[in-house]
Structures are given as structure tokens and as C-alpha cells.
Amino acid sequence: MTTVTREQHGLRTGTMAQALNTALRDAMRADASVHVLGEDVGALGGVFRITDGLTAEFGADRCLDTPLAEAGILGTAVGMAMYGLRPVVEMQFDAFAYPALEQLFSHVAKMRNRTAGKLPLPITVRVPYGGGIGGVEHHSDASEAYYAHTPGLHVVTPATVADAYGLLRESIASDDPVVFLEPKRLYWGKSEWDPAAGVEPIGKAVLRRPGTSAVLISYGPSLPVCLEAAEAAKAEGWDLAVLDLRSLVPFDEATACEVVRSLGRAVVVHEATGFGGAGAEIAARLTEKCFHHLAAPVLRVTGFDIPYPPPMLEHHHLPGVDRILDAVARLQWEE
Amino acid sequence: MTVLDHRDQADPDLVPGWLPGATAPRTDPAPLLPDAEPLRVLGTPAADKADPGLLRELYRRLVAGRRYNQQATTLTKQGRLAVYPASTGQEACQIAAALALREDDWLFPSYRDTLAVVARGVDPLQALTLLRGNAHTGYDPRATRTAPLCTPLATQVPHAVGLAHAARLAGDDTVALALLGDGGTSEGDFHEGLNFAAVLHAPVVFLVQNNGYAISVPLTRQSAAPTLAHKAVGYGMPGRLVDGNDAAAVHQVLTEAVERARNGGGPTLVEALTYRVEAHTNADDATRYRQADEVAAWQAHDPIRLLADALRERDLLDDQLVAEAAEEAEALAARMRAEFHADPDLDPMSLFAHVYAEPTQQLREQAAQLAAELAAEAEVHTR
């Protein structure tokens, strides 16, 4: 674990893309073992400009445009990590990380375990993920469940600009491999944040909005939708809390259970397909742990169990305010 | 005749902070392939010998293809297409290669190869469905013997091998042609596909359109091989290098490779040297990674101009052909505007229709949920 030194940038307004870029730059300044590698991360600054300016500042040895091969990128990162570097890998889009899954599942996730702790791999795999950006097929997969299902990987996903910075710094500092899922559709949203403020270590959920009726549990791209739904719910007479998990692994069961026990009603929301999704795990766990406090089954609002739609139809697939409120209405409110 | 070779111009010590410098076409065929009779159509004036009818057809199609690229790019700016990866400057590779196929052969295109798909006989508007964004594939692959446009790089390569293998098992003399880019040759699927093809002696041809870049990454950072065609050697198949902007040369090399495959000669890897004149897609900013003079140098080696010059030299380019080609191109552009300026018919229920042969119980429930939501919405609208 390297220490996260925070540069005193002060309060600023910026996008999530800028916060991620700042996090990479600060991490590279603070620790010479941090190396960025991926497709188009150099002169272009990545297709989303998250690595903008890094090659100019640190040189191509620290921010490397690789040949076009995801398995090669991640496999090379494994070797670099074995030699003491701290690689941060960029996958260009969610579905283009799939060629690297062999390296990820068979080596990155397991190396610590296989070597009885002798060879941990401090690799961060950044994956822009999810839909809502009008992308054609293979550009919008919500792929978190594949990663969360693989023991040995931390799965982190920010929903705010400040968290994008803080969680990426923590992920890079982690001695375990982290799949860092960046919600593409939140890249360009602006807000005020202070890099010096820091975040808690990964694995802590945060209540984004207090409430008294029920809790919406979500993460990453669906979090703003939940906040919008909570706002809209006021007109229906519901005061909804919104819990941001921030990481699926570790899953902050203590915080989630505390909220669910106090409110008795919960809806889990994510855009990934429902069957075998993260929401299924969360709902099952909450039911097991909080059964006697529940006034209604924990419900899920998710994407349909279909391949990601073409852009003109994607809004039918993505959970929106109405679907969330419909679920809230089904939480067995007695008259 | 000119060839792109970044390697001569690349900074020899790739110091940190190295950025691709300006590169230009150069006049020198690439190094020899270890092949008894390396066919390097570079420098060979293929158009001198080509059939006049073929040359004239290539000319019309290239002119229409260029206009198609322009119109599609304009449509992205107007929000009528979701994205368009233009093949401006690569029209000769795509069209001449597709024309080397017989109707019952198969094409395996990548996302940039809409012109090859159109040259196969797919309706030009249907070829754009994926990029418009109302459905994933706009044509019937089986009816057109054209696989869906493939986005995950190089994954179509083993598909082409498998289809060719199956055709051979069936006793058919069908050939498969897989198209990909220079960047795609770095993916594992490319290597696995080529190895399978050679081991199975499959009737398949691989055409790498080396357009100098994979988004921002120049060829020098992609491969250290003398040429991409050299990669064939390690798998035990012939490699061919061709000027991809010389339509007649591409047609000749591809025809030879396809016929070789058809006659039991096994696979061939062809590298066509060309250039991506536009940005990677409308969403890309190419000024971040390449110089304008590099583009200008390649525009002087434009495939339509080269073909027109060759036609003129043989007295095959009369005013009538020029006028007809321009007219056809404009008619095509007008058709594209008419179709794409109108909103497509969208069927949200189609999302559930083709996930499985029979929808699962859960999918039927989810479809019913969406149908109910849409009905409720419609009711609100009519009120």
C-alpha cells in the first residue's frame, strides 16, 4: 500500500473526466512506480481524454501507447507488477476488455492466492462502462457482475466527481487488483470538489440522501437516476433515502444493513441485466441479514435480460425514474 | 508507386515523450518476403493490363464510394447517424477486394468496411443501419453472404476461417475473405485465426488494410515487423503486399489469392498499403496525433486520381463516364439524405424478439412490462 499524498489543489469545479485525469497525474507524481498503459493513452490522451497530458508530463515510458491487444496489455501489466511497478491499465470500452478476461480471471485475480500471499498484484484496470451515451453495439455494456463474481478482484465504481478522484487514488494505492469502473455517461457532468478532501478507503458505502420511507441502493451510472427518482417521489409522499455503494467488492454490508433495518424497505437499482446481476446478490444478502426488519421484499430495478440495445432504443432498457417509482409503489405500503 | 513506411522516419531511440512525427508516402517497395516468387504488385502497373470494363466499373464505384463517405460523415454532423468511420482514401481496397469475390463467397467486414459491404450488393442504406443506431445489423448475412459489420477487433478473422473450413468440408468451392486493419493484427484472434487457416488449409483470404493508424497509434508503435505481410511467413502461408490505393492492383492480388484458395491452395495474407484520410470517426480529433502535411502527401496518392490517370492513359475515361459516375454518386447521396433525414420506424419490442429462438419465461414477462409501459405512455399522449 502506498500512501495517498494529496496535493493541495483547493476547491474547484470540474468534470469526472478531469477528476480522473487529476487523480492519475497526482498518483504518478507521488509514486514513480505508477505506470499507465493502454490503447491511445499517449498523444490522444485516451478516447475519453482521461490520460490527457500524461505522456507529455511523464514521457512514453510512464504512459505507454501499447499495441492493440487487451490480453497483451494486461498480461504485460502482470509482469510489470511482479517486478515492482504499479500499473494502471486502460481498457478502451467495457466490451473491449473481454479479450483480457483470461489474464484477469486466471492471473490477476488469483496471483496472491496462488502464491500464498507472496506475489500480490497492485494493478488497477480502468474500464469505462455502461450505456446512455448513444454508442453502437459493444460500447455500452454494464459488465460489473462478471468482475464482482471473480474472487480476488476489488470492484470499485464512482458516482460523483469527488469520488472519481478519491476512489481512483485509493484503487491505485491498493495492493490488491482493482477493476475500476468509470460510468461513461457521468464523465462530463460538472460539480464542485476538493481533491484535498480525500475519501474513505475503498469498501465504504455512503448515504447520498437521507430519507424516512425506503432506501434506493445503487452505484455508478444509476446513482444520479436514483437521486432524481427520490426527488420525484416527494410528490407521491415518499421520502426516499439513496445509498451509494461505491464498491461492489468489498460490499459494505454493515452500512447497507443499517439503513435497510431502519427503513424496512429497499430497492436495488442498476442498469446491468438483472439475472445473476449485482442486485440479485445484494437483495439476497439483505434479505438474509435483515429479514425480520423488512416490510416488503427487497426489489430490483435493472436493465432487461437482453444484449445491450442499439442507441435509438437504449432508453427503453435503462432504468429510469418511472420504473424506480413503480418499484417503490410495490413495496407493500399499508393504507 | 509509393508505400507508407513510418519506420524509416521514426525516431530511432524512442525516448520518453516520443510522438509520431510527420510521415509521407515514399517510393520504394517494401522488403522482400521470403517467398520463391514474391508477388509485390507495388510498382507493377496492374492497370495497364486490366480489363477495360473492370477498370470503368471500379471507377464508377470508387466515385460513388467517395461520395457515400462524404454524405455519411455529413449525416453524423446532422445527428442522423450515431457514428461513421469514414473509409475516405481506402475506397480502392474495399471495393476492389469485394469485387474479387464470387457471389457465393463470403465477406467478413469490420466496422470501417461499409463500402466493401455495398460492393457485395448489400443495399447502401441497409449497410448503414448499425451506424444509424436503430438496429444492430441491417442486412441478411446469409442472403448476402456478408457477415455483420464487426466491431471487436479481429474477432471476425477466425469466423472467416471456420466458414471457409466448413465450406471445404461440404465440398463447396466457396472462399471467405476477412477484412481488418493494421491495428487489428495485434489482437490474439488475428494470430489464432491465421494459424488455424494454415493448419486447416482453409480457403480463406485475409486482407489487412494498413491505413497507417489505429485511432491515434501509428504503425511504428503497432508492429516491429518489416511489413505486416511478413506475418504470413510464420504461419506458413504466402504474404502479399499491394498498393491499396491502386484499385487494379488490389483487384489483381485479391483475385489471385481468392482463386488460389478456391483451387485448394490454402490461405493468403494480403497487406494493402493505404491511408486513413479522415479522422478515425467523426468523434475523433486527428490533429492531436498527426500533421496536416502527412495527410496532404497521401491525398496526392489518391485512389480515384490514380485510377482516373490510368484510365486516361489508356483512353478509357471519356466525359460520358465521368458524368455518369458523378450522377450516380449524387443520386446515391440524395437517397441517403432522403432516407436518413426521416426518422426510422422503431420497434422497442424487437429488443426481446431475437435473444433466443424461444424467449424465456422471464423475457416474456419483461417484454410484457415494456409493452404495458409503452401503452400507458401512449395513453398519456393521446389524452
Ligand SMILES: Cc1ncc(C[n+]2csc(CCOP(=O)(O)OP(=O)(O)O)c2C)c(N)n1
Ligand atoms: C477488441 C477491441 N479493442 C479496442 C477496440 C476499440 N477500437 C475501435 S477501432 C480501433 C482502432 C483499430 O485500428 P485498425 O485495426 O488499424 O483499423 P482502422 O480503424 O484503422 O480501420 C480501436 C482501438 C475495439 N473495437 N475492439
Ligand SMILES: [Mg+2]
Ligand atoms: Mg488502421
